[in-house]
Amino acid sequence: MDNFELICPAGTPAALRAAVDAGADAVYLGFRDETNARNFPGLNFTRQDVADAVDYAHARRVEVYVAINTYPQAGNLGPWRKAVDDAARLKVDAVILADPGLLDYAAKRHPDLRLHLSVQASAANVEAIRLYREAFGVRRVVLPRVLTVPEIARLNAEIDIETEVFVFGGLCPMAEGRCSLSSYATGLSPNKQGVCSPANHVRYEQRGGALASTLGGFTINVFGEGEQAGYPTLCKGRFVAGEGPAYLFEEPTSLNAMDLLPELKAAGVRALKIEGRQRGKAYIAAVVRAYREALETFAAGRPVPHIDLQAMVEGGTQTTGAYTRAWR
Amino acid sequence: MTASLTLGPVLFNWPVDRWRDFYARIADEAPVDTVIVGEIVCFKRAPFFAEAMGEVIERLAAAGKTVWLASPILVGSERERSAMRDLVRSDATLPDGGLPEGGLVEANDMGALALLAGRPHAVGPTINVYNEATLGWMAGRGAVAVSLPAELPAATVAVLAKAGRELGIETEVQVWGRAPLAISARCYHARAHGLHKDGCQFVCGNDPDGMPVTTMDGQPFLTVNGTQTMSHGCLCLAAEMPALVAMGVDRFRLSPQAMDMVRVAEAFRAVLDGRRDGAEVAAELGGLIDAPLVNGFYHDTAGALRVA
Numbered sequence: 001m002d003n004f005e006l007i008c009p010a011g012t013p014a015a016l017r018a019a020v021d022a023g024a025d026a027v028y029l030g031f032r033d034e035t036n037a038r039n040f041p042g043l044n045f046t047r048q049d050v051a052d053a054v055d056y057a058h059a060r061r062v063e064v065y066v067a068i069n070t071y072p073q074a075g076n077l078g079p080w081r082k083a084v085d086d087a088a089r090l091k092v093d094a095v096i097l098a099d100p101g102l103l104d105y106a107a108k109r110h111p112d113l114r115l116h117l118s119v120q121a122s123a124a125n126v127e128a129i130r131l132y133r134e135a136f137g138v139r140r141v142v143l144p145r146v147l148t149v150p151e152i153a154r155l156n157a158e159i160d161i162e163t164e165v166f167v168f169g170g171l172c173p174m175a176e177g178r179c180s181l182s183s184y185a186t187g188l189s190p191n192k193q194g195v196c197s198p199a200n201h202v203r204y205e206q207r208g209g210a211l212a213s214t215l216g217g218f219t220i221n222v223f224g225e226g227e228q229a230g231y232p233t234l235c236k237g238r239f240v241a242g243e244g245p246a247y248l249f250e251e252p253t254s255l256n257a258m259d260l261l262p263e264l265k266a267a268g269v270r271a272l273k274i275e276g277r278q279r280g281k282a283y284i285a286a287v288v289r290a291y292r293e294a295l296e297t298f299a300a301g302r303p304v305p306h307i308d309l310q311a312m313v314e315g316g317t318q319t320t321g322a323y324t325r326a327w328r
Numbered sequence: 329m330t331a332s333l334t335l336g337p338v339l340f341n342w343p344v345d346r347w348r349d350f351y352a353r354i355a356d357e358a359p360v361d362t363v364i365v366g367e368i369v370c371f372k373r374a375p376f377f378a379e380a381m382g383e384v385i386e387r388l389a390a391a392g393k394t395v396w397l398a399s400p401i402l403v404g405s406e407r408e409r410s411a412m413r414d415l416v417r418s419d420a421t422l423p424d425g426g427l428p429e430g431g432l433v434e435a436n437d438m439g440a441l442a443l444l445a446g447r448p449h450a451v452g453p454t455i456n457v458y459n460e461a462t463l464g465w466m467a468g469r470g471a472v473a474v475s476l477p478a479e480l481p482a483a484t485v486a487v488l489a490k491a492g493r494e495l496g497i498e499t500e501v502q503v504w505g506r507a508p509l510a511i512s513a514r515c516y517h518a519r520a521h522g523l524h525k526d527g528c529q530f531v532c533g534n535d536p537d538g539m540p541v542t543t544m545d546g547q548p549f550l551t552v553n554g555t556q557t558m559s560h561g562c563l564c565l566a567a568e569m570p571a572l573v574a575m576g577v578d579r580f581r582l583s584p585q586a587m588d589m590v591r592v593a594e595a596f597r598a599v600l601d602g603r604r605d606g607a608e609v610a611a612e613l614g615g616l617i618d619a620p621l622v623n624g625f626y627h628d629t630a631g632a633l634r635v636a
Contacts, residue, residue, distance in 0.1 A: 071458035074480075074487035101461025121456075124404040127412070127439035135465075146404050146513035154406060174510040174557070175402055178454060180479040181509050181550075184559055184631035187624065189479055191456065212544075216630050219543040235510075241520040241541045241552060248516055248541060248552070328514045328525040 005271040018281035023292030026063035039194030063093035069118035120177035156268030169275025173250040185216035252315030332361035355391035358593040366398035389428035399440035460491035481628035489576035498578040505583025561622030567606035
């Protein structure tokens with residue numbers, strides 16, 4: 001039985017080396033602009049950084065994927081097409097795309113470039129996935145975080161394309177690439193600018209003993225004394241709907257599907273993805289090492305170990321998210 | 329080509345009698361050209377409307393409306409998939425399609441789009457069409473109309489409307505109603521009531537205009553409609569209509585709210601016909617809904633804002 005491939009994030013060259021050294025099979029990254037969905041200040045790779053990353057990774061038999069997974073701006077397709085051209089020129093192992101127009105361009109212009117479908121395309125059913133395969137030759141789909149494990153199994157039984165699923169890190173409770181919440185509050189969106197709940201629209205206000213966090217002028221949370229304050233990601237905020245304030249959409253929590261490795265393997269999943277291109281190298285090293293250990297143990301036929309990643313999770317809580325039906 | 333008015337599908341969980349009566353009145357009184365029907369938010373609700381669907385379609389068609397059927401936004405489970413496959417067999421381009429002449433299916437998910445390839449179809453606003461390359465790719469597969477995502481700014485709409493004219497594909501912009509902002513596998517209506525989606529008791533039916541969501545400071549912010557999250561502000565581009573027409577936008581979508589939609593349709597028709605001023609219409613309609621009017625997306629800023 002082939003082991004899972006472990007796909008790891010890198011927001012900086014240092015994080016990339018950390019991921020490679022800790023046991024990644026592939027590292028995914030983005031260029032330093034609006035062409036990728038983690039377009040944060042101080043993050044991402046210049047063309048030269050990518051060239052160096054490919055050298056470093058390939059020397060250690062690790063692959064490099066480039067995410068070009070925002071939706072190109074009308075009348076300004078150039079930066080996205082150039083990103084695809086440059087990724088091909090730099091000999092990366094795959095590009096991760098979401099926009100049909102860009103996929104069409106990549107398939108025609110670079111027929112040998114391996115195409116993966118980004119989670120931002122939110123392809124959640126057999127018909128949609130087959131479309132991307134037949135129209136563009138997409139070889140792998142990163143599944144949106146809306147499916148249960150049994151649904152993933154049924155999907156894999158009907159498609160002849162690899163599936164990659166998120167196993168660790170931040171999670172969107174909304175179908176990815178189909179969310180304008182950030183855009184509604186701030187004008188900046190994951191699809192257009194590659195940002196969600198951007199820091200330049202965040203304010204913290206002291207209110208007596210409480211600390212309020214706002215996004216675009218909307219209060220996202222108010223933390224009482226002794227409560228740990230978190231970043232005001234819109235869908236992880238506390239709001240009032242009917243009863244008192246509650247985490248209406250999702251608690252500040254992290255996905256951790258390590259316990260589901262046997263089920264994901266039985267469901268036919270090819271690759272496991274760790275979220276977190278915005279994370280530092282120490283975090284990347286710790287999470288990748290833990291998952292590498294779990295995968296090796298599992299591949300050897302032993303029970304998946306319980307590795308403590310509590311220190312690595314947002315809000316100190318973990319969830320298996322949409323993979324289990326109760327989440328809905 | 330003259331611009332036309334579209335009534336989008338009812339997104340809320342109304343009792344079927346209310347739903348049927350709503351469309352009867354639309355058929356008799358609303359000056360809209362195309363009416364799109366179908367439960368696109370939650371497959372659990374769909375059986376309630378199925379019994380009245382045939383009657384509603386016939387009534388609308390008899391009144392001279394073009395009737396389209398909308399496919400669900402999120403299709404993950406086998407049941408949702410099966411419903412989607414049944415639905416794409418309905419359009420009037422098929423011999424036994426079930427829809428009257430001119431009737432098309434509007435795809436709201438890439439799976440439905442896949443199944444509609446090679447015959448005329450429409451593309452709904454929850455499919456990501458952000459640029460002319462994607463628009464062209466869709467036109468090449470048989471799309472004849474695309475309703476653009478609500479978050480697109482004017483500059484993008486202008487490029488797409490122009491490209492649409494060149495490609496022979498009609499472009500549409502939502503000009504009235506709460507904006508759809510997100511879709512999830514999780515039901516927030518159920519969650520807010522301490523329930524699970526599987527045992528939701530259809531609590532979304534208690535809120536014919538969606539469940540208001542305020543911040544912890546009591547500021548109105550969002551609207552929950554089952555698995556869908558919408559804006560609190562009511563998108564209104566009445567004042568922007570002349571500019572949109574000048575760009576070459578062909579179709580203008582009104583998204584139903586629990587209010588007098590005949591009056592809304594009459595007002596937008598008057599703007600489209602040049603009989604009334606858009607800003608004046610916005611002022612009038614703003615008084616009919618318990619939400620501020622917003623147009624920020626169009627003006628390339630936060631969607632929750634209103635730009636004068």
